[in-house]
Structures are given as structure tokens and as C-alpha cells.
Amino acid sequence: MSIGNSPEDERPFEDGRSEEGHEEEARPSVGRALQQARIAAGLTVDDVSSATRVRIAIVHAIEADDFTPCGGDVYARGHIRTLAKAVHIDPAPLLARYDDDHGGRPAPTPAAPLFEAERIRPERRGPNWTAAMVAAIVAVVGFVGFTAFKGGDSDSDATSVAQGASPSASKPAKPTPSKTDSATPKSDPSDSAIAAAPQDKVTVQVSAVDGRSWISAKDHNGRMLFDGLLKKGESKTFQDSSKVNLILGDAGAIQLYVNGKKIEDDFQPGAVERLTYTKGDPEVG
Incomplete structure (x- = not known):
């Protein structure tokens, strides 16, 4: 041991x-x-x-x-x-x-880099609906204003012609298309045309022989037969069972034939005439 x-x-x-x-x-x-x-x-x-x-x-x-x-x-x-x-x-x-x-308390993150990151981060923007709505409203208002302006010009032209003023040559009004329009100017009606006028109706032929004129024609019920500009050399013929009402914007430029007979009234240039013809007219022709 x-x-x-x-x-x-x-x-x-x-x-x-x-x-x-x-x-x-x-x-x-x-x-x-x-x-x-x-x-x-x-x-x-x-x-x-x-x-x-x-x-x-x-x-x-x-x-x-x-x-x-x-x-x-x-x-x-x-x-x-x-x-x-x-x-x-x-x-x-x-x-x-x-x-x-775990090695001590974590160091605080500097504020500057965070702010910098926020500043450079691209901002996503949606569509600017307010600007789009404003643009659409402006476009609509502009279109309505343009239409009203053009319509006002047409109305003023028609009014001036109806009152006897000479229409502007720079803005001639377009005649309303009609099936009765002829491609060539109509001459005075022949004897056969006069003889062919029906006896049971009133027939009125309006011819622009000395210039153009605005005319309006209505039947006995007030229904519009024609409302527009008749150019020089053009003619319109209207028929009704009892009565035709006419308004001539420049009566001096118009030659009338009623029931196949020429109307010899001495219409003055630029004068506005309101006329009514029936089956028995003209009494003198």
C-alpha cells in the first residue's frame, strides 16, 4: 500500500x-x-x-x-x-x-438612410381621372358651342333672306334635296303642261328666273311642302286638294304659274310676299 x-x-x-x-x-x-x-x-x-x-x-x-x-x-x-x-x-x-x-443590444438604424430610401422610392400613381373628366367636359362644351355657332349662322342667313336682305355670297345655303328637283333649269311650261294641270287640285309652280330666293310652301293643313333656298334657274311645283300657301323671300326673282296660268303680279326685288292660291285661281291670267 x-x-x-x-x-x-x-x-x-x-x-x-x-x-x-x-x-x-x-x-x-x-x-x-x-x-x-x-x-x-x-x-x-x-x-x-x-x-x-x-x-x-x-x-x-x-x-x-x-x-x-x-x-x-x-x-x-x-x-x-x-x-x-x-x-x-x-x-x-x-x-x-x-x-x-446575443452580443449586446442592436445598434439603432440611422434615420437618414431610411428617409433617403423613402425619398428615392418611386411613387406609383394611378390614372388622373380628374384631368380626364375636365378634358372630356371641355371637349363636349367646345362641340356644343361649335354646333350652336354653325346653327346660328344658318338661321341668320335664312332670316335675312326672308326679310328681303341679299344673302351673303360667301355662305350660300344648300337647297334641301327633293325628288322633284330637276338636274337642269326648267323653262316656262308648255301648252301641254298647262293643259295637263288637274282641275280638281291647285297646282303652283315657282321658278327662280332672275336670281335666287328663299321660299316656303305649305298645304291647306299647314304641313310643310318645302322650306329652303331656290337657286337661279331652279323650279318647284306644289299641289294640294284645296290650297297652297307661299312665302317668297325675294319675290322679284320669282315667276309663278298657278293652275297652268302665269301670274303677272309686279313683285319688287327684295320684297317678301305671302301668297295663297286655290283651285279657282288665278281669276285673271
Whole structure:
């Protein structure tokens, strides 16, 4: 038997860990502390998840000290703070423990790069409906104004001719197309045409022999037979069972034949005449 130190005496000395080290080892981890506090509060993981809106999987991971699902230190610290308040414990010691275990508190993000990123981020703009509506309204107003202006010119021309004024040569009015228009100027009616005038109707032929004139013709019911400009050399013939009413804008340019007989009235140039003829007219011809 050897004489010397016993195995107990040959054991290595303690590693010299301080009381602070023992306290550090005895202090539970962040996840363990949150789990113990939750159980002490009588709460389930579902209860904590519903109260904090932190997903159940993340709550389980944090209680297992797995902070990877949090997506970074900033989010992990936020979850720790939220869960600590939900289980009624002070989050400050847990945050300090997390910082010690993960290399210290993360440095704050400089504000300037964030503002710069916001400034250079392209802004998505939708269609400018207000500008489109304004443009459409302007187009409609312009079209209505142009139409009214053109219509006003036509009405003024017709009115001036009806009152005996000479129509402007730069804006001749277009005659209304009619099936009775002839391609060539009509000459005075022949004897056969005069003889062919029906006896049971009133027949009026209007010819523009000395110029153009605006004319209007209506039947005995007031129905419009013609309303327009008769150019020089053109003729119109109207028939009715009892009566034809005429308005001549420039009576001096018109030659009339009523029931096959020429009307010898001395109409003055530029004069406006209102005439009515029946089946028995003209009495003198």
C-alpha cells in the first residue's frame, strides 16, 4: 500500500467559478423564464398567442430559446417584451439576458438612410381621372358651342333672306334635296303642261328666273311642302286638294304659274310676299 495522498486529495481543484457565475448558471434562460411565468399565470400557449397576436409556433420557439423564427434581434426583443407583459413579468431583465446572450443590444438604424430610401422610392400613381373628366367636359362644351355657332349662322342667313336682305355670297345655303328637283333649269311650261294641270287640285309652280330666293310652301293643313333656298334657274311645283300657301323671300326673282296660268303680279326685288292660291285661281291670267 502506497503512502501518499488519497484519490480524494488528488482531485483537481475547483475551477474557481465565482458566486456570480453560480448565480448566472442558476438564472433561467429567457425562454424558460417566459414559460415558467406563463404556467404560473395559468395560461396556455393558445391563450398567450390570442392575447398578443404572436403566432403559436413563434411562442413555442421562444420558450425553447429558439429566436430564429422571429426574423432578427429587433423583432425578437419586441416579442420578448410582448410575451413578458402577457404573463405579468418585467421584460427588462429578460431583454438584458437576451442582449448578453446575443452580443449586446442592436445598434439603432440611422434615420437618414431610411428617409433617403423613402425619398428615392418611386411613387406609383394611378390614372388622373380628374384631368380626364375636365378634358372630356371641355371637349363636349367646345362641340356644343361649335354646333350652336354653325346653327346660328344658318338661321341668320335664312332670316335675312326672308326679310328681303341679299344673302351673303360667301355662305350660300344648300337647297334641301327633293325628288322633284330637276338636274337642269326648267323653262316656262308648255301648252301641254298647262293643259295637263288637274282641275280638281291647285297646282303652283315657282321658278327662280332672275336670281335666287328663299321660299316656303305649305298645304291647306299647314304641313310643310318645302322650306329652303331656290337657286337661279331652279323650279318647284306644289299641289294640294284645296290650297297652297307661299312665302317668297325675294319675290322679284320669282315667276309663278298657278293652275297652268302665269301670274303677272309686279313683285319688287327684295320684297317678301305671302301668297295663297286655290283651285279657282288665278281669276285673271
